[in-house]
Amino acid sequence: MSDVLIATDSRALLDRVHAAADGACVGVHASPLPTDPAVFLGQVRRTDLPEVVVLDATHARDQALALAGSFDRLFPGVGLVLVSAPDESVMIEALRAGVRDVVPPHVTVDEMRDVLARVADTARVRRAPGSSGAQPSGTASWDPVLDASSPRRVISVLSPKGGVGKTTVATNLAVGLASAQPGSTVLVDLDLQFGDVATALGLEPESTLGDIVTHGGHQDPIALKTRLAQHPSGLLVAGAPNDPASADVVTPEHVGELLDQLTDLFQHVVIDTAAGLGAHTLAAADHTTDPLLVTSMDVPGVRGLRKELDALTELGMLTESRRIMLNFADPRAGLSLADVEATLGVRVDLTMPHSRAAVVSMNMGEPLTTRQPRDPAAKVLRRLQTLYQPASASSGRTRPRIGVKVRS
Ligand SMILES: Nc1ncnc2c1ncn2[C@@H]1O[C@H](COP(=O)(O)OP(=O)(O)OP(=O)(O)O)[C@@H](O)[C@H]1O
Ligand SMILES: [Mg+2]
Structure with missing residues (x-):
């Protein structure tokens, strides 16, 4: 019946x-x-x-x-x-x-x-489990698509410095994952004061993280899901508060609770963060399965990333599946990839070149991967996406090095 x-x-x-x-x-x-x-x-x-x-x-x-x-x-x-x-x-x-x-x-x-x-x-x-709307059997459920055979991932995009491409990476990655598996992915803008995920995706969310936590939406799955903004790709977005003052209502405890709940509901939770290791970012890192650390190709950025890697290691928050992305890779930067890796003490997993199209895409509110799919930076972003997709999920230790070649 x-x-x-x-x-x-x-x-x-x-x-x-x-x-x-x-x-x-x-x-x-x-x-x-x-x-x-x-x-x-x-x-x-x-x-x-x-x-x-x-x-x-x-x-x-x-x-x-x-x-x-x-x-x-x-x-x-x-x-x-x-x-x-x-x-x-x-x-x-x-x-x-x-x-x-x-x-x-x-x-x-x-x-x-x-x-x-x-x-x-x-x-x-x-x-039914395994179908494109894969859900628990029995009563109707509001849950989105979940693939029981592959791990849930919480991917936090982190960096010690601002302006290195976190939002570019987070938005393109999240849209890519959502397009490949509609309903599978939520993107959380944890750059609470100055987050620009919504702008980067051309969205004007009616509700933001502040509303979700203050109205108890994080406790009611249906209310939570309906407070997420919808991107045409099928991605759902928890936007940052509209003004810096409103960001105060979101506590690190809220972040932990929300991520717990989103992890139950989505295959992929992608988190864009503010630069550095503030309390909210640490709360996110604590719930993260796949830290993705981004740096620009300059000495302060790379040294900062080294310190961030050390800090996360000390806190026990650097999982095996962490990845490192070098953005604005430029053979004329006065630094080689080998220099960067020597400073970091670990290998770089992906290198993304400077791309004018990336700036235009951000300004137009459209992901680079859909706006300019053939752009070299877009190709790197698509390869990044394949690392997190269920079929190609790889463990941290055996990951391939991909991206553009950077010579000194
Ligand atoms: N590979 C690239 N080539 C050219 N421009 C890029 C590239 N990656 C990002 N950008 C541009 O650099 C600027 C900063 O990027 P983005 O906002 O993604 O960095 P962010 O780390 O999120 O910054 P913030 O810490 O301020 O939030 C944006 O204008 C973006 O379009
Ligand atoms: Mg940003």
Whole structure:
């Protein structure tokens, strides 16, 4: 039997769907229809998800389609049915919004029963472990895609100095991982005071980390997920607070709790950090499986990174799978790769060249890897992504050296 939630203002339709669902159906008014699933679910005070959501688009077609699209992105395990006169443009838009079936307003009980059974079955398959919507079996779940056979990764992008490319690396990596496995990845902007992840991705998040921690969103999985901003790649983003003063509400303890929860929900948690080892960054490092340390190719930067490596080692936070990335690699920098490695005392895993396209991409709010995929720096970023993807996950000790060649 399906567990159905229907939004309609039609008593007759509600009665028919109620009968078709053998009573396992709750109705809410369709006007006004929110476009945010959290608000919608809040109207019926649900903390779990229905198997099927039926949206009556008769009077609020655009809102119904927008809500369907949000459900499909956030909760792919929920089956969506639209009630609408079947004209071609609605059909196409419904398809794009992830709707499984469109039924006319005068649908009969028997027809509706068939539709609900079919849509619920498809939704169950999408939630089954191993499917693209891989989810725990049984009841509907709001969880995103998780691959049980590969490890969860918390990848923190760290550096002692500012301006070395952390945000560039974090955003491109996260978008790459999300595109390869939709719903798998969340990006957290822990540069709380001056974070610019949202700008780098062309997003204007309605909620930020400050809202998530102050409204208790971090304790309620559905509220948490709906407070994350959505990037077209399928990446979800926890943005930094909008102004430095608001950053104070987020404590290092909040960071730990949030990362614990996100790790339960996502295959990959990518964290962009502020320069240095502040308390929030240390809280993140404590939850990190894969530290990714970035430096620019200059003596102060490389020496700073050496100190950061030492500090993280002393704190027991430098895991085996740590990687080191040399950005702005330039054969004319007066430093060779060998010099950098000698100062660091460890090998560099990736080198990324200076790239004008990287600056333009950041300014345009679009990842370099999608805006200029053939750019040499974009190629390095894509190779970086493959190191963290389930199929090519490699242990820290045997990792290959990749990137551009830097000669002295
Ligand atoms: N390989 C590169 N070639 C050219 N420009 C780059 C490269 N990598 C990053 N940049 C540019 O350098 C600037 C700083 O990069 P980014 O913001 O990623 O660094 P950051 O370490 O996050 O800085 P902050 O510590 O201030 O947050 C940006 O304008 C970015 O576009
Ligand atoms: Mg940054």
